[in-house]
Amino acid sequence: MICALGETTGPPALKYMQKKMLADPVGRQILDEKPLLNTQTIDVNYLGSLPEGTFGKAYWDFLSVNVKI
Known part of the structure; x- marks a missing residue:
């Protein structure tokens, strides 16, 4: 789903989402664990x-x- 999102929103939006997730404990956990x-x-x-x-x-x-x- 994230890949499809990337195709429609572009790299700047994905970088922004990554930055926001890294700043949040749960977001960071999701990125670390890659469930x-x-x-x-x-x-x-x-x-x-x-x-x-x-x-x-x-x-x-x-x-x-x-x-x-």
Whole structure:
């Protein structure tokens, strides 16, 4: 998903996102651990129950439109 984002927003936006993530403890942890997001590692139904405006809900919205879940 980040790769697709890079193709649509360009390097400056990705550099900005990286800088913001590195400045945040959770963001830094995500960058350090490079977790895989797939149906084996996350509860997709739970993502759909998250509040609007969260990464999880946005990811669920993306999956529900672009992938059969």
